[in-house]
Amino acid sequence: MSRESEPAKKRPPHPTLPRLRGRVGWGPLKEAAIAALVALGLFVLMIGVRTDQGPTGALVITTRFELLAKIVAAVFVGRLLWALTRRQANVSIGDLVPASVKAAASGVAVYAAAAFLVFALIVPIVFYTNRYLLDLAILIVTYTMLGFGLNIVVGLAGLLDLGYVAFYAVGAYSYALIAQYFGLSFWICLPLAGIFAAFAGLLLGFPVLRLRGDYLAIVTLGFGEIIRLILLNWQNLTGGPNGISGIARPSFFGLPFNSTDNGFAATFGLQYSPTHRVVFLYYLILALALVTNWVTLRLRRLPIGRAWEALREDEVACRALGINTTNTKLTAFAMGAMFGGFAGAFFATRQGFISPESFTFGESALVLAIVVLGGMGSQLGVAVAATVMLGGFELFREFEQYRMLVFGAAMVAIVIYRPRGLVATRTPSVFLHEGKDIPAAIVRDARAETPT
Amino acid sequence: MSRAEILTVEHLTMRFGGLTAVSDLSFSARAKEITALIGPNGAGKTTLFNCITGFYKPTVGRLQLAHPDGASFLLERLPEFRIAREARVARTFQNVRLFAGMTLLENLLIAQHNALMLASGFTVLGLFGSRAYARAEAGAIDKARYWLDRVGLAERADDAAGALPYGAQRRLEIARAMCTDPVLLCLDEPAAGLNNRESAELNAFLRAIRDEHGTSILLIEHDMGVVMEISDHIVVLDYGLKIADGTPDDVRNDSKVIAAYLGVADDELENVSAEVGL
Numbered sequence: 130m131s132r133e134s135e136p137a138k139k140r141p142p143h144p145t146l147p148r149l150r151g152r153v154g155w156g157p158l159k160e161a162a163i164a165a166l167v168a169l170g171l172f173v174l175m176i177g178v179r180t181d182q183g184p185t186g187a188l189v190i191t192t193r194f195e196l197l198a199k200i201v202a203a204v205f206v207g208r209l210l211w212a213l214t215r216r217q218a219n220v221s222i223g224d225l226v227p228a229s230v231k232a233a234a235s236g237v238a239v240y241a242a243a244a245f246l247v248f249a250l251i252v253p254i255v256f257y258t259n260r261y262l263l264d265l266a267i268l269i270v271t272y273t274m275l276g277f278g279l280n281i282v283v284g285l286a287g288l289l290d291l292g293y294v295a296f297y298a299v300g301a302y303s304y305a306l307i308a309q310y311f312g313l314s315f316w317i318c319l320p321l322a323g324i325f326a327a328f329a330g331l332l333l334g335f336p337v338l339r340l341r342g343d344y345l346a347i348v349t350l351g352f353g354e355i356i357r358l359i360l361l362n363w364q365n366l367t368g369g370p371n372g373i374s375g376i377a378r379p380s381f382f383g384l385p386f387n388s389t390d391n392g393f394a395a396t397f398g399l400q401y402s403p404t405h406r407v408v409f410l411y412y413l414i415l416a417l418a419l420v421t422n423w424v425t426l427r428l429r430r431l432p433i434g435r436a437w438e439a440l441r442e443d444e445v446a447c448r449a450l451g452i453n454t455t456n457t458k459l460t461a462f463a464m465g466a467m468f469g470g471f472a473g474a475f476f477a478t479r480q481g482f483i484s485p486e487s488f489t490f491g492e493s494a495l496v497l498a499i500v501v502l503g504g505m506g507s508q509l510g511v512a513v514a515a516t517v518m519l520g521g522f523e524l525f526r527e528f529e530q531y532r533m534l535v536f537g538a539a540m541v542a543i544v545i546y547r548p549r550g551l552v553a554t555r556t557p558s559v560f561l562h563e564g565k566d567i568p569a570a571i572v573r574d575a576r577a578e579t580p581t
Numbered sequence: 582m583s584r585a586e587i588l589t590v591e592h593l594t595m596r597f598g599g600l601t602a603v604s605d606l607s608f609s610a611r612a613k614e615i616t617a618l619i620g621p622n623g624a625g626k627t628t629l630f631n632c633i634t635g636f637y638k639p640t641v642g643r644l645q646l647a648h649p650d651g652a653s654f655l656l657e658r659l660p661e662f663r664i665a666r667e668a669r670v671a672r673t674f675q676n677v678r679l680f681a682g683m684t685l686l687e688n689l690l691i692a693q694h695n696a697l698m699l700a701s702g703f704t705v706l707g708l709f710g711s712r713a714y715a716r717a718e719a720g721a722i723d724k725a726r727y728w729l730d731r732v733g734l735a736e737r738a739d740d741a742a743g744a745l746p747y748g749a750q751r752r753l754e755i756a757r758a759m760c761t762d763p764v765l766l767c768l769d770e771p772a773a774g775l776n777n778r779e780s781a782e783l784n785a786f787l788r789a790i791r792d793e794h795g796t797s798i799l800l801i802e803h804d805m806g807v808v809m810e811i812s813d814h815i816v817v818l819d820y821g822l823k824i825a826d827g828t829p830d831d832v833r834n835d836s837k838v839i840a841a842y843l844g845v846a847d848d849e850l851e852n853v854s855a856e857v858g859l
Contacts, residue, residue, distance in 0.1 A: 424708070427708050428704070428708070431701050431704055431708065431714075432690075432694050432697040432698045432701055432704070433698065433701075433704045435683075435687060435690060435691050435694070436691065436694055436698075438680070438682075438683060438687075439680050439683065439691045439694075441682075442679075442680035442681060442682055442683060443678050443679070443680055443681075445636075445674075445678060446674070446678040446679070446680065447662075447691070448636075448661045448662045448665070449634065449636075449661065449665055449671070449672050449674070449678075449758075450665055450671075450691060450692050450694065450757070450758075450761055451662050451663075451665030451666030451694065451695050451761060452662055452691070452694050452695070453662050453666075454662065555682055555683075557683065557684045557686075557687060557739065558687060559684075559686060559687060559690065559718075559722070560684065560686065560738070560739045561686050561722070561726065561729075561735075561738035561739055562738060562739055563739060564739065565684075565739050565740065567682055567683075567684070567741040568741075571681050571682050571741050571743035571744060572681070572682030572741075573681065573682055
């Protein structure tokens with residue numbers, strides 16, 4: 130604490146209006162020259178040389194050294210300006226926010242969460258006519274739910290899981306197969322899908338009990354691929370690459386969403402509209418996500434949740450205190466997997482068609498990115514991160530090829546400026562006098578190895 | 582030997598490949614006493630601790646723990662978490678191992694995990710807010726508060742354990758171990774890095790644990806001020822062998838101990854070597 134306040138004293142009184150500091154020297158020029166050199170090396174082939182189709186149909190090389198020179202010059206000047214301003218200001222972005230605003234921000238987190246929830250509840254009413262936005266909202270809430278589930282494993286128990294999509298897939302296929310072969314309704318299939326996914330979680334848990342950090346990440350990554358390959362190759366059961374189509378659509382507790390006389394619309398005396406089903410799906414996934422959130426928040430205050438967090442902090446100490454770390458890890462895997470399975474069942478019923486293509490590593494990476502971005506262990510952070518990431522994807526859709534570029538740049542910026550995610554504090558599960566958030570710097574995370 | 586023996590170590594040998602860290606060691610620690618394990622660096626003290634608390638499985642030997650109520654455990658056959666849970670042996674670590682990102686109170690509640698887990702009906706009852714669990718948790722918080730008071734950290738109950746100064750972290754680790762209601766408390770260098778005032782406080786605290794709570798203590802310590810003052814019984818190890826065993830006064834005057842710690846004059850070397858059995 131005291132270490133942080135020391136540099137603040139040395140800083141000029143107005144961080145936004147910094148004093149000029151002594152001689153600048155050759156430093157910035159050197160820095161800019163190096164940056165320009167790197168740019169030259171990087172772009173000399175990408176931009177400087179170009180192949181075009183010549184008159185005979187053969188490829189001819191054309192050079193664009195002028196453009197290359199412009200880019201390198203731009204990098205040089207840009208880096209020079211950056212180095213000069215940084216030298217003078219010596220402030221980070223966080224310092225530009227006054228302390229009073231920061232204090233207020235942590236206080237409003239509760240209100241922000243409430244406002245977020247209210248907004249989530251009225252989305253279908255506000256955007257009733259906008260089918261595109263409703264679909265996007267469903268997607269965002271689905272990923273929020275997946276984020277909540279993965280947060281148990283990664284954020285609380287500190288077990289880095291790169292194969293979370295496997296449980297999503299197991300849930301989706303369990304639902305699809307049970308619904309198809311046994312004709313059971315969604316509400317019976319849903320818990321079954323969760324149970325199957327939880328078993329898959331246990332299955333993954335056993336071989337990785339002794340692993341942590343990078344090693345665990347590699348094995349879970351492999352597990353995710355194994356599940357996908359099984360789905361792809363077990364033709365008889367899963368239909369292989371063709372997937373499963375014609376999955377039962379959800380009904381409103383037995384009332385189908387169609388234009389018949391005993392459909393949902395007719396029963397409630399409404400005009401039939403396909404939007405009814407979309408709105409129902411939205412509230413369904415919202416309810417599932419809220420249940421996940423509620424359970425996670427409760428678990429955090431129960432012995433099992435505290436044991437998960439203790440496991441993340443120091444596994445050896447846990448064992449010395451009589452905690453069965455095997456069971457604790459397996460319950461974390463199973464619990465996280467179960468919620469992934471629920472989300473998978475929802476995905477299957479919404480799409481009506483599933484194939485192994487929906488469950489690639491990219492999905493795992495996206496969910497993990499949401500959890501990391503949100504701040505490991507923070508529920509509000511995960512919800513905000515899911516909204517920002519998937520919303521951002523859609524926002525930049527018109528930029529097509531630049532979308533991933535912008536997305537990647539944003540991720541890099543976040544990892545540099547907020548390495549612990551949007552909500553970078555840990556809220557204690559219990560307090561004696563007053564609850565104080567713990568700065569993330571002393572909280573261990575899934576990336577860290579066990580201290581020896 | 583009026584008091585019952587709580588821990589009996591018989592012919593304990595621990596080998597790591599070609600290295601014999603502990604060799605044919607036998608001793609016993611009596612109930613409600615402070616037994617100190619001393620010896621130069623690399624004598625095998627921490628290895629012995631790891632064997633007692635189940636983090637290592639001994640190559641040869643028997644470790645018997647007898648509870649005051651008559652229950653008896655063979656520690657070499659139990660995994661470490663059952664030694665803590667059932668045999669009720671608690672330990673601290675040479676390099677403090679706290680749950681740094683969790684508050685002091687949370688640290689002490691995790692130490693009561695097994696009791697709370699039972700009270701929460703293995704999470705199921707707790708999830709639906711059972712009264713019994715709420716009562717059990719309130720009891721656990723009271724116990725945590727008691728131990729925080731005892732180590733003088735009640736004020737900081739809601740701070741992160743990792744934010745505490747080093748001496749306070751050591752005290753918290755002992756408080757956390759005591760929250761498991763141990764029969765035998767194993768402390769690995771509790772006075773390391775403490776200043777004089779702090780180690781005097783530690784002495785008083787360890788005596789209080791022994792006298793008020795009837796917990797037996799097994800102690801590894803390099804600080805001879807602490808060891809000689811509070812120990813009832815001292816076992817001296819050197820190169821994995823026991824070279825002395827007795828009261829502080831016996832050990833202080835033992836020629837082999839002096840030789841191990843201070844070395845011997847060249848002309849006495851042969852005599853001493855023969856005596857030590859080298």
